[in-house]
Amino acid sequence: MTQVVEIPLWLFVLIVLFAAVTFASHFLFPSVRWFFRRRLERAVTRLNERLTRPIEPFKLARRYDMIQRLIYDPEVTREIVNHAQTNKVPENVAFERARAYAREIVPSFSAFTYFGLGTRMARLLVNSIYSVWTGPHNDEVIRSIPKDATVVFIMNHRSNMDYVLVTYLAARTSALSYAVGEWARVWPLSRLIRMMGAYFIRRKSRGGLYRKVLARYVQMAISGGVAQGIFPEGGLSLNGRLMPPRLGLLSYVVEGHDPEGRDVVFVPVAINYDRVLEDRVLIAAGKRGDRRFGARISVVVRFILSKFWQGLRGRVTRFGTAAVAFGQPLSLSAFGADRPVEELADDLMRRIEAAMPVLAVPLVCHVLQARSEPLPEAVLIDEVKAALELLSVSTPPSISEDLPATITAALGQLRKHGVMERAADGWHPLPDQQAVVSYYANSIAHCFENAASAA
Numbered sequence: 001m002t003q004v005v006e007i008p009l010w011l012f013v014l015i016v017l018f019a020a021v022t023f024a025s026h027f028l029f030p031s032v033r034w035f036f037r038r039r040l041e042r043a044v045t046r047l048n049e050r051l052t053r054p055i056e057p058f059k060l061a062r063r064y065d066m067i068q069r070l071i072y073d074p075e076v077t078r079e080i081v082n083h084a085q086t087n088k089v090p091e092n093v094a095f096e097r098a099r100a101y102a103r104e105i106v107p108s109f110s111a112f113t114y115f116g117l118g119t120r121m122a123r124l125l126v127n128s129i130y131s132v133w134t135g136p137h138n139d140e141v142i143r144s145i146p147k148d149a150t151v152v153f154i155m156n157h158r159s160n161m162d163y164v165l166v167t168y169l170a171a172r173t174s175a176l177s178y179a180v181g182e183w184a185r186v187w188p189l190s191r192l193i194r195m196m197g198a199y200f201i202r203r204k205s206r207g208g209l210y211r212k213v214l215a216r217y218v219q220m221a222i223s224g225g226v227a228q229g230i231f232p233e234g235g236l237s238l239n240g241r242l243m244p245p246r247l248g249l250l251s252y253v254v255e256g257h258d259p260e261g262r263d264v265v266f267v268p269v270a271i272n273y274d275r276v277l278e279d280r281v282l283i284a285a286g287k288r289g290d291r292r293f294g295a296r297i298s299v300v301v302r303f304i305l306s307k308f309w310q311g312l313r314g315r316v317t318r319f320g321t322a323a324v325a326f327g328q329p330l331s332l333s334a335f336g337a338d339r340p341v342e343e344l345a346d347d348l349m350r351r352i353e354a355a356m357p358v359l360a361v362p363l364v365c366h367v368l369q370a371r372s373e374p375l376p377e378a379v380l381i382d383e384v385k386a387a388l389e390l391l392s393v394s395t396p397p398s399i400s401e402d403l404p405a406t407i408t409a410a411l412g413q414l415r416k417h418g419v420m421e422r423a424a425d426g427w428h429p430l431p432d433q434q435a436v437v438s439y440y441a442n443s444i445a446h447c448f449e450n451a452a453s454a455a
């Protein structure tokens with residue numbers, strides 16, 4: 001027992017390392033995790049005191065626990081059995097596939113990443129690109145929603161900036177959870193998006209097992225009170241107009257609604273821009289008849305970094321106004337969860353149309369798109385004013401307070417963007433840019449169509 005035993009140095013180092021790891025995993029790491037978890041819980045408590053709608057415990061649950069809860073859900077279990085029988089595979093194989101789907105879908109929300117990093121970066125990026133205008137009744141709409149209801153923001157999809165813009169504007173309300181497509185499943189972007197609380201979906205998946213896992217996650221989040229952001233169009237508009245709604249996520253919300261449980265209140269969100277960063281890419285995709293946008297992540301990163309650099313140097317150049325206006329909320333309990341989801345989707349899209357902000361660039365494009373001859377600026381301003389008088393819509397104060405200066409600035413934006421030019425006898429679109437003019441005019445075309453129908 002007291003004899004000296006000689007061992008190689010490498011083995012001694014290995015034993016010491018093993019002992020250190022064992023000590024850390026059994027004594028040190030649990031204490032450290034407990035320390036940081038307690039600090040995080042206190043930070044979330046302080047954060048919830050300033051949020052209009054506090055973060056629900058469901059959103060703060062550990063990702064592993066949420067995955068386990070999802071794959072052992074009775075409805076998912078039944079679908080696993082059906083999948084195994086239909087595809088003639090062992091149930092354990094079907095179970096592992098369901099687990100893979102759950103791991104793919106479930107986010108790993110971090111309150112620190114969302115509010116400490118994400119919303120600050122969103123605010124900096126949005127304000128470096130646009131002058132932001134919000135509808136005058138947005139705060140009132142949120143305050144009118146019962147505290148025990150789950151809020152689902154239903155938004156039109158104009159640009160990938162929609163995610164950034166709404167995240168920034170909703171930061172005082174709560175933490176939104178988005179459904180994100182395959183485009184974002186690239187590292188390290190995918191990691192950041194998961195920590196922001198977004199969940200990935202396969203837009204072209206037709207498998208019953210996948211749809212059931214996705215549906216149950218959405219329904220659990222809704223019943224847990226997690227605020228959701230849904231783009232019912234299912235993708236970016238290729239021509240500027242609102243697209244027909246797709247019913248997938250909405251149908252999951254309706255099917256999972258418990259009349260005795262939480263109410264679900266839909267908030268229509270209308271988003272419009274004086275400049276959509278991807279406008280020509282989207283128009284080209286529309287002409288081809290596909291949705292292969294071909295945007296490289298390196299181009300996006302360079303653009304973002306250049307805007308941050310401009311901001312640091314105090315040389316910010318903005319692309320006009322980005323506007324967000326909330327429409328009239330709709331309670332699912334009041335609407336009736338037993339009514340067809342198509343009626344719900346159509347109702348929500350009409351509410352988005354009614355709330356759509358009318359901005360200067362779309363107004364200028366609306367007036368000029370049908371003109372074959374140049375239009376003097378003074379005449380253009382008069383026609384924009386006459387067009388506005390036909391509408392009862394949300395507009396930024398600058399349009400009504402100083403219309404001539406606003407229209408002049410919009411024309412400058414369009415000229416800088418290579419869409420318009422000023423000739424001796426007035427302004428007119430460049431011959432090869434008519435599609436861009438129509439794209440911006442289309443964003444408010446329904447306003448004039450509705451006004452004509454009501455007249």
